[in-house]
Amino acid sequence: MTPRRRKRLTAVALLVLGVGTAAAIAITALQDNMLYFIAPSDIQTSELPPERNFRLGGLVEAGSIQRDSESLYVTFTVTDGAHSVPVSYAGILPDLFREGQGVIAQGHLDDAGLFHAREVLARHDETYMPPEVAAALDRAGAPHGVLE
Amino acid sequence: MWTQTKLAFHKLGSPLTFFRFAQALIPWLWGLTLVGLAVGLYQALYLVPPDYQQGDSYRILYIHVPAAWQAMATYIVMTILAVITLVWRIRTAEIMAMTAAPIGAAFTLICLVTGAIWGRPMWGTYWAWDARLTSMLVLLFIYLGIMGLYAAFDDRRQGARVASILILVGVVNIPIIHFSVEWWTTLHQGSTINLFGPSTMDPSMLPPLIWMTVAVKLMFGALLLQRARNELLEQDQRKKWTLQALRMSGHDS
Amino acid sequence: MIPELSYAEYVWSSYAIAAAVIVWQAVQPIQKYRQIVSQIKEDHLMRSEEHT
Structure with a gap:
């Protein structure tokens, strides 16, 4: 390698290193803002905005869904295993919304600890399998489709 | 071995050799691409079973995921070419680095659009400003920025060098895209296919993903060689070798 | 239409959009x-005419 090329290669390496360091610092500083949702267990430790408006993420607890028979009003509990938060919502739920499904609710937490959702999104997990395989796993009692 | 590789590398640096290499390879790459797409689409749309949760909607992933992988792979190829451009100043590398950008942008667009179409019924929204979706959108803008910067220079070679610096700056976004679903909470699900570790997709659903991914890679190769060949001819249209090259590929009249 | 292929419209539209982008990418360089x-x-x- 000629000295000129070596010099250019050094410059290229320094450029990538510099930009990489800058990005790493920026990402670390903005860590909290990069989170799309907060899990029930993290509510206490997170700095919530003053009007307690944020996105809550977790699994819909089994047996917690209660639908109003005359309106779109629904209540359910979002859990991450350790803690859970009751949620109320009035509106159309996504196709994937069901018990045990990952959901992200945007809204605010009132003083009584009830989360009033304005929007509910389903969070799909990364498992893909045919229905027969899922049924076989169910019969065997093996877990599948768990939101990490 | 090393000297032979080095020699082949330098030979490809000559416009005429590159042109002939491209002309010979393009039909093969397109032929194999079409075979791969045919098998992949047949499997993706007909052969594989539906998903236990999403039903048939998950079939979108057979275009979404290969497009996303190619969007990122294109950028990695461009980064390597950008280093060659800046350090060794090989002209064919410069041209390939620049002509890869619109192809990468196209695959990024496919990824974003198919993801949005899938997101509406599954998530309940077309778009969310989570780390994965946002960093992918940033990738599209980086591609457009590289294209714009290159086009802004009258001196193509100088433009390629300046745009190569932008390629190197933008490469930080690639690990961010990849790790976004691990570093932060996102609406987008985590990685299904893991090269190092278990994948969370039933083996019966994997073959179309592999076929489509390989087909997309071959297609990228064909598109890149076509665009690079065009750019080379256009830049050198007043040089003697272009006419000689066209004669060789049967364009004389 | 084949009953097995009666997927939701958005499944087909996402394949159609991807196909459109790819065709556009393939036709452009040709x-x-x-x-x-x-x-x-x-x-x-022109140049050979100038010479004669």
Whole structure:
């Protein structure tokens, strides 16, 4: 390698290193803002905005869904295993919304600890399998489709 | 071995050799691409079973995921070419680095659009400003920025060098895209296919993903060689070798 | 239509959009190539006329 090329290669390496360091610092500083949702267990430790408006993420607890028979009003509990938060919502739920499904609710937490959702999104997990395989796993009692 | 590789590398640096290499390879790459797409689409749309949760909607992933992988792979190829451009100043590398950008942008667009179409019924929204979706959108803008910067220079070679610096700056976004679903909470699900570790997709659903991914890679190769060949001819249209090259590929009249 | 292929409209529309982008990507360089080839030929003809 000629000295000129070596010099250019050094410059290229320094450029990538510099930009990489800058990005790493920026990402670390903005860590909290990069989170799309907060899990029930993290509510206490997170700095919530003053009007307690944020996105809550977790699994819909089994047996917690209660639908109003005359309106779109629904209540359910979002859990991450350790803690859970009751949620109320009035509106159309996504196709994937069901018990045990990952959901992200945007809204605010009132003083009584009830989360009033304005929007509910389903969070799909990364498992893909045919229905027969899922049924076989169910019969065997093996877990599948768990939101990490 | 090393000297032979080095020699082949330098030979490809000559416009005429590159042109002939491209002309010979393009039909093969397109032929194999079409075979791969045919098998992949047949499997993706007909052969594989539906998903236990999403039903048939998950079939979108057979275009979404290969497009996303190619969007990122294109950028990695461009980064390597950008280093060659800046350090060794090989002209064919410069041209390939620049002509890869619109192809990468196209695959990024496919990824974003198919993801949005899938997101509406599954998530309940077309778009969310989570780390994965946002960093992918940033990738599209980086591609457009590289294209714009290159086009802004009258001196193509100088433009390629300046745009190569932008390629190197933008490469930080690639690990961010990849790790976004691990570093932060996102609406987008985590990685299904893991090269190092278990994948969370039933083996019966994997073959179309592999076929489509390989087909997309071959297609990228064909598109890149076509665009690079065009750019080379256009830049050198007043040089003697272009006419000689066209004669060789049967364009004389 | 084959009953097995009666997927939701958005499944087909996402495949259609991807196909459209790919066709556009494939056609663009072919047209460009034709244009450059004819340009080079014209250029050469003009220059050879200048010489005679």
